[in-house]
Amino acid sequence: MAKRIDVSGLSAYYGGFRAIDDISMNIEPRTVTAFIGPSGCGKSTFLRTLNRMHEVTPGGRVEGKVLLDDENLYGPGVDPVSVRRTVGMVFQRPNPFPTMSVYDNVAAGLKLNGVKKKSDLDTIVEKSLRGANLWNEVKDRLNKPGSGLSGGQQQRLCIARAIAVEPQVLLMDEPCSALDPISTLAIEDLIGELKERFTIVIVTHNMQQAARVSDRTAFFNLSAVGQPGKLIEIDDTERIFSNPSVQATEDYISGRFG
Amino acid sequence: MSHAVADKRSAPAVPQRALAQRRLPKWAPAGMAAGAIALAVGIGIGAGLDSKLQWGLIAVLLFVLGTYTIATAVEGRRQAKDRVATSVVWASFILAALPLYSLIQTTVSKGVKILDGAFLSHSMNGVLTIGEGGGVYHAIIGTLEQVGIATAIAAPIGMLTAVYLVEYGKGRLALAVTFFVDVMTGIPSIVAGLFILSTWNLLLGFGPSGFAGAMALAILMMPVVVRSTEEMLKLVPNELREASLALGVPKWRTIVKVVIPTAIGGITTGVMLAVARIAGESAPIALLVFGNNLINNDPFNGPQASLPFYIFQQYQNGNDASYDRAWAAALVLIAFVMILNLMARGIARWKAPKTGR
Amino acid sequence: MAITTQNPTPPTAAKHAGANVTRPGDKIFSGLSRGSGILLLVVMASIAIFLTIRAINAISKDHGNFLTTFEWNANANPPVFGIAVLAYGTIVSSIIAMAIAVPIAVGIALFISHYAPRRLASPLSYIVDLLAAVPSIIYGLWGALFLVPHLTGLNMWLDEYLGWTVVFEKEDPQGAARSIFTVGILLAIMILPIITNVSREVFRQVPRMHEEAALALGATRWETIRMSVLPFARSGIISASMLGLGRALGETMAVATVLSAAPILSVHVLDPVGGTFSQNIVAKFGEANEFGRDALIASGLVLFVITLLVNGAARAIIAKRKEYSGANA
Ligand SMILES: Nc1ncnc2c1ncn2[C@@H]1O[C@H](COP(=O)(O)OP(=O)(O)OP(=O)(O)O)[C@@H](O)[C@H]1O
Ligand SMILES: [Mg+2]
Numbered sequence: 026m027a028k029r030i031d032v033s034g035l036s037a038y039y040g041g042f043r044a045i046d047d048i049s050m051n052i053e054p055r056t057v058t059a060f061i062g063p064s065g066c067g068k069s070t071f072l073r074t075l076n077r078m079h080e081v082t083p084g085g086r087v088e089g090k091v092l093l094d095d096e097n098l099y100g101p102g103v104d105p106v107s108v109r110r111t112v113g114m115v116f117q118r119p120n121p122f123p124t125m126s127v128y129d130n131v132a133a134g135l136k137l138n139g140v141k142k143k144s145d146l147d148t149i150v151e152k153s154l155r156g157a158n159l160w161n162e163v164k165d166r167l168n169k170p171g172s173g174l175s176g177g178q179q180q181r182l183c184i185a186r187a188i189a190v191e192p193q194v195l196l197m198d199e200p201c202s203a204l205d206p207i208s209t210l211a212i213e214d215l216i217g218e219l220k221e222r223f224t225i226v227i228v229t230h231n232m233q234q235a236a237r238v239s240d241r242t243a244f245f246n247l248s249a250v251g252q253p254g255k256l257i258e259i260d261d262t263e264r265i266f267s268n269p270s271v272q273a274t275e276d277y278i279s280g281r282f283g
Numbered sequence: 284m285s286h287a288v289a290d291k292r293s294a295p296a297v298p299q300r301a302l303a304q305r306r307l308p309k310w311a312p313a314g315m316a317a318g319a320i321a322l323a324v325g326i327g328i329g330a331g332l333d334s335k336l337q338w339g340l341i342a343v344l345l346f347v348l349g350t351y352t353i354a355t356a357v358e359g360r361r362q363a364k365d366r367v368a369t370s371v372v373w374a375s376f377i378l379a380a381l382p383l384y385s386l387i388q389t390t391v392s393k394g395v396k397i398l399d400g401a402f403l404s405h406s407m408n409g410v411l412t413i414g415e416g417g418g419v420y421h422a423i424i425g426t427l428e429q430v431g432i433a434t435a436i437a438a439p440i441g442m443l444t445a446v447y448l449v450e451y452g453k454g455r456l457a458l459a460v461t462f463f464v465d466v467m468t469g470i471p472s473i474v475a476g477l478f479i480l481s482t483w484n485l486l487l488g489f490g491p492s493g494f495a496g497a498m499a500l501a502i503l504m505m506p507v508v509v510r511s512t513e514e515m516l517k518l519v520p521n522e523l524r525e526a527s528l529a530l531g532v533p534k535w536r537t538i539v540k541v542v543i544p545t546a547i548g549g550i551t552t553g554v555m556l557a558v559a560r561i562a563g564e565s566a567p568i569a570l571l572v573f574g575n576n577l578i579n580n581d582p583f584n585g586p587q588a589s590l591p592f593y594i595f596q597q598y599q600n601g602n603d604a605s606y607d608r609a610w611a612a613a614l615v616l617i618a619f620v621m622i623l624n625l626m627a628r629g630i631a632r633w634k635a636p637k638t639g640r
Numbered sequence: 641m642a643i644t645t646q647n648p649t650p651p652t653a654a655k656h657a658g659a660n661v662t663r664p665g666d667k668i669f670s671g672l673s674r675g676s677g678i679l680l681l682v683v684m685a686s687i688a689i690f691l692t693i694r695a696i697n698a699i700s701k702d703h704g705n706f707l708t709t710f711e712w713n714a715n716a717n718p719p720v721f722g723i724a725v726l727a728y729g730t731i732v733s734s735i736i737a738m739a740i741a742v743p744i745a746v747g748i749a750l751f752i753s754h755y756a757p758r759r760l761a762s763p764l765s766y767i768v769d770l771l772a773a774v775p776s777i778i779y780g781l782w783g784a785l786f787l788v789p790h791l792t793g794l795n796m797w798l799d800e801y802l803g804w805t806v807v808f809e810k811e812d813p814q815g816a817a818r819s820i821f822t823v824g825i826l827l828a829i830m831i832l833p834i835i836t837n838v839s840r841e842v843f844r845q846v847p848r849m850h851e852e853a854a855l856a857l858g859a860t861r862w863e864t865i866r867m868s869v870l871p872f873a874r875s876g877i878i879s880a881s882m883l884g885l886g887r888a889l890g891e892t893m894a895v896a897t898v899l900s901a902a903p904i905l906s907v908h909v910l911d912p913v914g915g916t917f918s919q920n921i922v923a924k925f926g927e928a929n930e931f932g933r934d935a936l937i938a939s940g941l942v943l944f945v946i947t948l949l950v951n952g953a954a955r956a957i958i959a960k961r962k963e964y965s966g967a968n969a
Binding site: 300332333336337361362364365367368369371372373374375376378379382383385386389390439440441443444446447448450451452456457459460463464465466467468469470471472473474475477478480481482485486502505509533534535536538539556559560562563564565566569570591592594595598606609610613616617620621624625628 | 663665666668669670672673674675676677678679680681683684686687690691693694743744745746747748750751754755756766769770771773774775776777778779780781782784785786787790791793794797829832833836858860861862863865883886889890891892893896897917918921922925930933934936937940941943944947948950951952954955
């Protein structure tokens, strides 16, 4: 199911601007890796290179390698559509398809991938909604518009939609930043459950959240505005938060930053 | 692994998809387009089809079908559909570009034939309909006067109405005005002409004149001015109004001295676009102004010429010399409308609020 | 422009602020602007009233059935005239125009918003903007002198291969293509820019996050458009089409130049017969006596009502869309 990720020498550009520079790291299967760092240091950009979403932004360009169990996402003949199907993504702002019902939102990816039988769809939709801890809240309103749910429910709907197609990796870009503390807690719990099945990478500005949910933490930084962001260090979350090997990391975590 | 097995028992598996997929080479669309065109030309010559239009249609059809079959075979159905969508979108663009290009190209190439200083400075006085010579001077005068009067009527009323809607309007009256401005936007120009005909001409007994046409044009212009002015006034930040009111400036002076100057660029653009639009109207002119071969400088008395209606009349003469005049006048009219448009957009860009993205 | 995202009610505070103090200047100015609004209403109302009065006068003296008579002999004694051919021609030519223009316009709009190389996109939309401003008489001139001769081949082809459908049967296959069908094509070309413009604006407003949602699920570009773009834009496309339809229904000169009118109601769209409301008004106006003008006004009123209905439908759809997109903004 879950796969490991090996990134080496990865740089990403927006037109002529290099947003991140020469990043290398390994991510083990069935772990949660948190990305932290100041705003603008390229966390989102890096995350989006892991499922080739970066190149859909106009001018987006990537150099370097991302291996998913030894297969390079940027290798010749690799279809970005397959990559995104294999590496799921949850966005900062919940973005259910506004014109689709709760059910259709979850089924959207399945239909793309050739699951046609109604009974199969029903089973997987229920399983995914249960997996996202949302089933009990929406089971009576499956045919209502997905945009009618609360923000936290919408975000879990988006998670259900992403896990329905059984990706190998799940990327989450600040999934809780638009949510209240209770919804945030629900999603953090969910992440803990999902890591049994998926490799999870999560971007967060919330140190406590990183400490709570992640096994490993990567700290990104940039030397100055307009300079590319860099990976400063990646290590076990406990070590990063107790005894980081780089001074900048300690400064950032303890709030003594800039 | 045990999880994967458990998953399989509880739910049907979603088909996974290998990262690497067989893809058509980058040049495939271009290659297939070339092939389709070559084949279409072959079929066209072979079957003796003489219309290039048919060749084009066959080529497009071959291209879309060929893309679909080849892509299905190599890349699968989903990619094939994607490619077909891409080619259909490209094809519709090209399909539409051809007539529109032809329209402009024909007008320019035929229009320049007799377009010169003499054409611009002479009327049709004493010119035989089948003879050469003559010009559009009288029509330009007519159009300028009619459009000028129409603007003089419609611009103030339209702008004031917009001010009313944005700054004062509330309640039923404002709702009604908003609604009827919308309704008015959709009035066919011929209906505006019929209205002036039924009142000004038939009821009040006036004869044809440039002014009658100008009133019909004003009716067409007003809703456009209201809408664009309204949009611009709404963009003026409320803080500006409050700041001025807080200084004790009366409301009407706030509007005149603060709100309107802030939005004046956009308002001008809207008015100019509206002017460009009515300058090309000929249907009301046919009913109310009648056209004239001679110069009539007085918009309030007697039939007057107008550029768009002149084109129509020359076309109706139905001979080559008249057609030449029609094309030349068409070029003059297009140039006039385009210059107005470009200026309007220029002003919009130049005066655009710097706060935008 | 960011117009649509702007909250349309900023001036309310100002309204209240100025409400309790009244100065003469304020009175005059607000009276003026209010008067303009009222004037607009008066104009609209009188259009409806005067056209109706004239129309009733004409219709009551019609010795034919106004709705079902084919010919238009309003000058004759007794007058016999009806709108059957005109209504039919207007509606059929507009349907043909819509059938051609809407899919192509949506295609071009998608091309500009999603497919064209980025450097091409903004000049293209600029050009489409300008094309929307080309006066209709010029489309008419081009249609009559260029399009008509170039459609002869297509007409012959349609007659030969699709003649069995009856619709495409043509009495004189070699004859000039001055038919309702050609009018439909010309109208399609005319309304392409406006439909394209509005649709493109709607496509541009589709939030990126909806498209990214589809992409991130592993959708191809077309699947993304089907899942995210088209559903979001559907009502916008419909109202764009309605605006185009309104133009097509009311178009006068482009029809008058191209169509060879005759008071025959024929399902053969390629035959050079038929007519439309506005074409008939311009064609018959010169010879019309005072009563004949009233009769033409009556037909104009019918056209007015039809376009009102179409535009009203478009507005209703736009209004609904506003509510809808506001709900999940
Ligand atoms: N679409 C874009 N076009 C151009 N530059 C961009 C674009 N998106 C991001 N950037 C730039 O790339 C750099 C990295 O941005 P990114 O969004 O990856 O930062 P981030 O670490 O996710 O920040 P945050 O914590 O605020 O989300 C920034 O300098 C940003 O300005
Ligand atoms: Mg970010």
